[in-house]
Each structure stands twice: as structure tokens, then as C-alpha cells.
Amino acid sequence: MNLDFDLLRPIGLTPYISQQLLMLDSSSQESFPARVTEIHRDRFILHNGKNEFSVRALPNLESMQLAVGDWVIVEAHENNVFQICNRMEPVTQITRRTQDGNRQILVSNIDTALLVMGLDNDFNLRRMERYLAIVQAAHVTPVILLTKRDLVADAPEKLEQITQRLPSQITIYAVNALEQHTTTLLAPWLTAGQTLVLLGSSGAGKSTLTNTLTLSQQETSAVRLGDNRGRHTTTSRSLHLCTNGACIIDTPGLRTWSPDADEDSLDLAFEDIASLALNCKFRNCLHMEEPGCAVRGIVDDDRLKNYQKLIREIKRGQQSALERIEERARWKALHKAGESRSKEKRERN
Ligand SMILES: Nc1nc2c(ncn2[C@@H]2O[C@H](COP(=O)(O)OP(=O)(O)O)[C@@H](O)[C@H]2O)c(=O)[nH]1
Ligand SMILES: [Mg+2]
Ligand SMILES: [Zn+2]
16 A cells, blocks of 8 residues: 555644554555545545545445544545545544434544634533533543634633633633634644544634634645546535644534433543542432532532533433334344244245
């Protein structure tokens, strides 16, 4: 396989990932590694470190469950035809649960999630706790960026409010997304080989931040190889190269979602509650009305309510997943019964 470390470094290659990719390559064809940057119904957009190009979504790929951010091995065939033949097991994977209880992969192989929230009307602490839950369950480092500091009068108060409410180890900055100073603040997370994802409501400042962090960077021109279908459409790219060597993946906004977590992984985002809860009188304390509760009154009341709400959601999600399995088993049994009935019939005739 053709693996050029320096070429792939700006799109997030690390020594670990290159080792995994080399181990995966079993192709006898001419092959190379690439990163998934967009997923469409009939095709994938991949980045090979130099160009973006599109490959057709063939049925054999369905089982791979490809997500943006995935690393894949691509086989080159004649006539500029490319085919994905293998996918690297993701190092991290941010997932959510949809309302019907299904698990959906948002993005793979992320080091840092920039959680972007405006200090204007967008400011909502419960929503931020949701983002934290989804990201920390995936063992991805969160960095909270409160944008529009220059536009609001009460930025210091809001910063104080969120700092008080969240565990102290979470990094929080209030910024003007248009200023280059933001790049300086984020420098520790923007080193070569790092991959970041932007999460936040529409209008929060994600595109603005992307522009600021990629400013003066000569992004590779999006010449599309492969089936050439992408050439006439001007889709906005979703993988951006930062001046400092990292890359940023822009995702479409999340509308309705629940963290794809169990209670234990939710505790990663509510570490303060989890550790205080060790001192509750009852081991299964819900921190509601129970006597001897060590959490209630200590942790921000609204934060505790949000935690309890998320726990309920997670339980509901798990339940519906279980119910789906039961449902499937029931159908299987019915199907089997039907089959053996028709077999009996056949044998009788
Ligand atoms: N003054 C100021 N404007 C901002 C800031 N962040 C975002 N904006 C503006 O808010 C609008 C929406 O930002 P955009 O990046 O498109 O949001 P996105 O939907 O998250 O990509 C744009 O007009 C930006 O110029 C900020 O920190 N300061
Ligand atoms: Mg945008
Ligand atoms: Zn308690």
C-alpha cells in the first residue's frame, strides 16, 4: 500500500492510525488510505491528503457502517475507478440515540470536540450538558467555546455561571469567533495529527470559527477524481485544514438526540454528581427526596434535574432497544413456526 505519512498528517493521521492501516491492507490491487469526509445516499466523498474524490456506495459497504471521519483503504482500478475495501476500527466514535431508540454514528476518530454555544439567546446550560454527555461518553475531550463575547453585555456573568455549574476540569472559553486570538487560545488542541469536530446549534459560530482557524491556510483545491460526479456541484467541504496542523470536521446540526450512553458513561459527564453520590445514605439514591443525600443542595439544582432527565431518557432508550430485540425474536419464532408448517405440508403431499 501507498502510505505517505506527511501527506496524510494534515487530515489527521497519527502513528497509531498509520500502523492500523498498514495492518489492514490485504489488497493485491494498487491501494491507498483515505478519510471519509462526506456521506451521500449514493456515494462517499473521501480525502487522500491531496484531493477529495467520490466513490460509489456499493452494497458491500453497508455492513461497514461508514461515518464521516473514518479511515478506509481504497483500491484503485482501471479508468479512475476507486473502491473502498476496508475500514479501520475507529479509535473514537461519537454516537447518539435517535428518538426511536436507534444508535446513530455521528463521526469517527475525533480527538477534541469544540462545543460551540453563543452567549446570546443560544446560551442554554442544559443543552451544553447534553453535548458534554454525548462527547464524554465517547472519551473525546470537550472544549467549550462561548462565542459572541463581543456582542453581549453579560459575558462575564454567563461565563461565571457555567464555570460554577460544570466540573472544574472542563475547559471553557468565552471568545469572539472572528478574532485570531481564538486560534492562540486553542493552540494546544490544534497540533498536527489532531482531529476536531464542531458541535453546536445553527448560528452559534461554527463556520466563523472554521474560517478563523483555517485563515491563510491554502486549502487543497477540491478537484474531484473518481466518477467526476462531484465536479459540477459546489458542496461546501466538511473537512478543513487548520493553520496549526490539525483538521476540523464540520457536522450538520443535531436536532433531536439523546446521548448514546449507559448510566456509567453518563457519569463521565456528571463526574461531580457521581463522586458526591458515593456519600449518599442510600446506594441507589436518586437525589430526590431521600434523607441523607449528599448531592442535593450541593450540585446546582438545575444541573441535577437535567442529570435525572438524561438518566430517564437513557433508560427509555435501553428499554426500547430491548423491546426491539424481543420483537425481532418473536417474529423469528413466528417465521420458524410458519416454515415448519409449510415443510410439514410439503412432506405430507
Ligand atoms: N460579532 C460576532 N459575530 C459572530 C461570532 N460568532 C458568530 N458570529 C456571527 O454569527 C452568525 C452565524 O455564524 P455562523 O458561523 O454562520 O454559525 P454556524 O451556523 O454555527 O456555522 C454570522 O453572521 C457570524 O458572523 C462572534 O463571536 N462575534
Ligand atoms: Mg455553518
Ligand atoms: Zn443522593
